[in-house]
Amino acid sequence: MKQVEFKKRRKHLMKRIGQGNIGLIGSASEQKRNRDVSYPFRQDSDFYYLTGFNEPEALAVFIPGRPQGEYILFCREFDEKKALWEGAHAGLMGATKDYQADDAFPIDDIDDILPGLLENKGKVFYPMGRDSDLDHSLMDWINHLRGQTRSGISAPMELVSLEHIVHEMRLIKSPAELKLMRKAAEISAQAHVKAMQLSRPGLFEYQVEAEIVHHFMINGLRAVAYPSIVAAGKNACTLHYTENADSLKAGDLLLIDAGAECDHYAADITRTFPVSGQFNEPQKQLYQLVLDAQYAAIAEIKPGNPWNIAHEASVSVLTKGLVKLGLLKGRTAKLIKDEAYKAFYMHRIGHWLGMDVHDVGDYKINDEWRILEPGMVLTIEPGLYIPSDCATVDEQWRGIGIRIEDDVLVTEDGHEILTSLVPKSVEAIEALMQAA
Ligand code: GLY
Numbered sequence: 292m293k294q295v296e297f298k299k300r301r302k303h304l305m306k307r308i309g310q311g312n313i314g315l316i317g318s319a320s321e322q323k324r325n326r327d328v329s330y331p332f333r334q335d336s337d338f339y340y341l342t343g344f345n346e347p348e349a350l351a352v353f354i355p356g357r358p359q360g361e362y363i364l365f366c367r368e369f370d371e372k373k374a375l376w377e378g379a380h381a382g383l384m385g386a387t388k389d390y391q392a393d394d395a396f397p398i399d400d401i402d403d404i405l406p407g408l409l410e411n412k413g414k415v416f417y418p419m420g421r422d423s424d425l426d427h428s429l430m431d432w433i434n435h436l437r438g439q440t441r442s443g444i445s446a447p448m449e450l451v452s453l454e455h456i457v458h459e460m461r462l463i464k465s466p467a468e469l470k471l472m473r474k475a476a477e478i479s480a481q482a483h484v485k486a487m488q489l490s491r492p493g494l495f496e497y498q499v500e501a502e503i504v505h506h507f508m509i510n511g512l513r514a515v516a517y518p519s520i521v522a523a524g525k526n527a528c529t530l531h532y533t534e535n536a537d538s539l540k541a542g543d544l545l546l547i548d549a550g551a552e553c554d555h556y557a558a559d560i561t562r563t564f565p566v567s568g569q570f571n572e573p574q575k576q577l578y579q580l581v582l583d584a585q586y587a588a589i590a591e592i593k594p595g596n597p598w599n600i601a602h603e604a605s606v607s608v609l610t611k612g613l614v615k616l617g618l619l620k621g622r623t624a625k626l627i628k629d630e631a632y633k634a635f636y637m638h639r640i641g642h643w644l645g646m647d648v649h650d651v652g653d654y655k656i657n658d659e660w661r662i663l664e665p666g667m668v669l670t671i672e673p674g675l676y677i678p679s680d681c682a683t684v685d686e687q688w689r690g691i692g693i694r695i696e697d698d699v700l701v702t703e704d705g706h707e708i709l710t711s712l713v714p715k716s717v718e719a720i721e722a723l724m725q726a727a
């Protein structure tokens with residue numbers, strides 16, 4: 292992503308913060324895995340969205356109209372020994388030169404400098420309650436200023452949520468963001484195709500996972516957007532199954548929910564297919580039902596439609612189909628009203644997608660479902676999960692779990708499916724697997 296993109300976002304944010312006020316946001320911290328081993332560092336999405344700065348121990352400050360510069364970055368000073376052991380870091384010079392901060396200060400000096408920046412400001416915009424260290428520090432800095440009011444200094448009077456502004460910005464994707472999302476989607480889709488091609492009885496779920504992650508990595512996408520779910524047979528009925536330890540058996544379905552991250556942007560794809568390449572009759576009937584629900588939901592994705600219509604479309608198709616197949620009994624309208632479908636379809640149709648897999652942005656505004664706008668990206672992922680001990684349904688349906696998930700961009704005149712490379716019709720899946 293080019294620096295100009297981050298600059299544009301900061302400019303927009305400065306306007307929302309307004310002269311006389313100040314905004315603050317901290318970076319993510321390194322997280323310990325065990326003893327002296329850390330998890331791979333992942334920057335906080337809001338912080339990265341505004342700065343493009345990919346280091347821990349940093350804090351960005353926004354002061355609209357500040358004569359010496361509006362954008363200040365506190366970060367680690369350059370340290371030769373650290374560079375030798377751990378690799379490059381920007382230092383103060385890099386912060387101004389490469390990341391276009393107007394001013395940069397050492398993070399270790401923050402307690403000395405920050406109170407001065409808060410002096411005489413009205414509102415402080417910051418992500419409240421997200422980082423308890425920052426919460427405490429901010430209160431200390433404000434109290435420090437309150438102690439000086441007799442010398443004519445005023446302390447900020449109001450705290451305002453910064454992330455709400457940033458999240459509304461993040462909800463509408465720019466062309467530069469969409470480029471990264473398309474890449475994440477394309478490479479993730481290829482990995483799903485590969486998984487279909489190599490699936491066979493006797494493999495273990497983790498071996499399929501390895502092939503998927505291998506495909507992400509050899510294409511330069513080193514992070515998964517979320518832990519991959521590779522769930523054979525009844526494991527697919529556990530929505531967040533990530534053990535991925537069982538073997539694939541002939542006659543079972545395999546549900547794979549996996550997506551890569553490309554420069555902080557996620558893909559999120561699910562496909563469900565027969566381990567040995569051919570659906571049996573009950574599997575085919577349930578699969579076709581989920582697919583019909585997905586088609587019906589995707590058809591509702593266009594500007595002007597409220598977000599919830601896609602969910603309602605999926606509920607309607609699934610409930611009718613479950614009655615037809617005999618898994619639910621009664622009148623469709625009443626079953627929908629009573630939410631009877633929730634026994635087998637217990638999640639909603641999808642979620643916003645972006646830098647976070649379950650991305651930010653309000654789903655309701657003033658208690659009304661949000662209206663879709665061009666540039667929004669969301670997942671459409673209906674599913675059916677029939678518990679293996681479900682005594683109310685015929686035995687043939689038990690232990691089947693199916694989800695079909697695509698990433699969908701709202702366009703000016705409808706939608707575009709970013710993940711359409713992976714087949715999903717019964718015929719296309721069977722053809723691909725039998726040709727492998
Ligand atoms: N992979 C998480 C989800 O589908 O929401």
Ligand code: MN
Nearest residue numbers: 559670672696
């Ligand atoms: Mn999803």
Ligand code: MN
Nearest residue numbers: 548559560696
């Ligand atoms: Mn998913």
